[in-house]
Amino acid sequence: MFRPSQQTIVFALFLVLFLIFSLLLHGFLTPDNMLTLLQNVAVLGILGLGMAVVVIGRGIDLSLIAALAVPPGLVLQMVQNGHTLSLALIAAFALGLALGLVNGWLIAYAEVPSLFATLASGLFLAGLGQAALFKLDVVQWSPGMNALTTLGQGRVAGVPVPIVMFGLAAIVLALFLRQTRLGTFVYAIGDNPNAARIAGLPSRPVVVLQYVMASLVGVFAGIVLAASVNSMPTRIYNSTLIYDVILVVVLGGIGLSGGRGGIVNVIIGTLLIGTMLNAMTIMDLSYSAQNLIKGLVLLIAIMTDSLLNPRNEETAQQGDI
Numbered sequence: 001m002f003r004p005s006q007q008t009i010v011f012a013l014f015l016v017l018f019l020i021f022s023l024l025l026h027g028f029l030t031p032d033n034m035l036t037l038l039q040n041v042a043v044l045g046i047l048g049l050g051m052a053v054v055v056i057g058r059g060i061d062l063s064l065i066a067a068l069a070v071p072p073g074l075v076l077q078m079v080q081n082g083h084t085l086s087l088a089l090i091a092a093f094a095l096g097l098a099l100g101l102v103n104g105w106l107i108a109y110a111e112v113p114s115l116f117a118t119l120a121s122g123l124f125l126a127g128l129g130q131a132a133l134f135k136l137d138v139v140q141w142s143p144g145m146n147a148l149t150t151l152g153q154g155r156v157a158g159v160p161v162p163i164v165m166f167g168l169a170a171i172v173l174a175l176f177l178r179q180t181r182l183g184t185f186v187y188a189i190g191d192n193p194n195a196a197r198i199a200g201l202p203s204r205p206v207v208v209l210q211y212v213m214a215s216l217v218g219v220f221a222g223i224v225l226a227a228s229v230n231s232m233p234t235r236i237y238n239s240t241l242i243y244d245v246i247l248v249v250v251l252g253g254i255g256l257s258g259g260r261g262g263i264v265n266v267i268i269g270t271l272l273i274g275t276m277l278n279a280m281t282i283m284d285l286s287y288s289a290q291n292l293i294k295g296l297v298l299l300i301a302i303m304t305d306s307l308l309n310p311r312n313e314e315t316a317q318q319g320d321i
Contacts, residue, residue, distance in 0.1 A: 006253035006304065007268050014272040021279045028282055035160060039152075041274035042162035043225045047241075048248040048266040049166075049173050050217030055249050056177070057210045058190040058258025059107060059114035063099060063122030065242045067218030068225065070129035071095045073232040075223065077134055079144040093219055099125055100215030104208030118211075126237040134234055141230040152227025162224050169217065174263040176213075186210060191259025240291060247294060248273050251301040 022029040047064055054061045071092035078088035099121060106117040130137070154161040177183035185206045189196045197203050226232040252269025254261030276297070280290050 007265050010251055010253065010272055011268045014268065014275060017272070017279070018275055021275065025279055025282055028279060033278065033282070037274055037278045038160055039162050039228055040278065041270055042160070042166040043221050043228070044241075044244060044248060044274055045166045045266065045270035046169050046217060046221035046224065047245045048252070048270055049169050049263065050214040050221070051245050051249050052254055052261065052263065052266045053173060053177070053186065053217075054114070054210050054214045055254050055256060056190050056258060056261055057186045057207060058193065058256075059207070059210065060246070060256075061103065061118045061211060061214045062115065062242055063103060063118040063125065064214060064218045064245060065237050065239070066122040066125040066129075067096050067099055067215045068222040068241075069232065069234045069237045070125050070133065071099075071219045072222030072226045073129060073139045073234045074133055076139040076141065076145060076226060076232050080140070080142045085144055085147055089223075092223075093216065095125075096215045096219035097212060100212030101208065103211040103215065107211065108204040108207035122237070126234075129234055137233065137235045139232045139234060141226070145227075148223065148227045149230075150227075152224055152229070162228055165220075165224050169220065170263050170267060173213075173217075177262060182206060182209065187259050189258075240294070243294060243298060244273060244277070247298045247301065251297065256302070 027033055047068065050064055051061060074095060075085070075088040075092045078091060079085055103114075103118055103121050106112040106121070107114045110117075151161055151165065156164050177186065185196070185201050185203075188199070188201060189203050189206055193203060222232065248266060248269040249261075250256060250269075251272060252261070252265035252267075254265045276293075277290070280293065285293075
């Protein structure tokens, strides 16, 4: 008997919604709106890739939006202050690396639950940016940043560069998860942390690696976002973007119990959520109404995940979010 997977159901739902919006929603299927949708989907998708690596390893990273906002904002601020772009980029990725190392150490070695560790580190980094690094909440683009303009606004064979960046990041992380030994370790640790330790896998270093990768992916997504809008609105950390990222991952079919899913799930989840968000914007739904709909969809996705990937006594132990 044929049982469709969650990713198959979600992809079918995306096709149906896209068709309905195209037929009934004025302005949806226009070149300008499709370009906007693709650019928005790119940043959301890149963030989803970073979150996926952590969730597959049975964790969660709530500091991802701080990584998106603060290190790229630091790049813009340093260039404004007269520093070279290369030095600013090194400083930004070093800050992202530090965030990932702190998250990984707290979770892997201090054994702080990932939910609380990443919430605290994200709050700290966002506060550091607002209190010490930035003069204004929106850090403006400056001529010294022009070398990165193509990253957000260019095209390759007619395809927006942010989509190309999303595709490249997806390929790199897919190869890491499926073609490397460390990627295999991530799945093994996510599936059963205790068994992975007994088998002699380097569980703690791999967990640290997951959070380092997620933070660096977040910094990369932030640079693409900044290049797309020619600024960095650092208070984006206070938005509901992190819930959109979690929605992409869970709805796409990556189980919160760990050890399941992959990059294809992120792509499918990104397509559906990006289409929904774009349609709600065109319909001019209020911010509250959009949050209500997203919250309902996230709740349904989590319930579906619980049914498809039930937890037992083993999966409820170490590494649970």
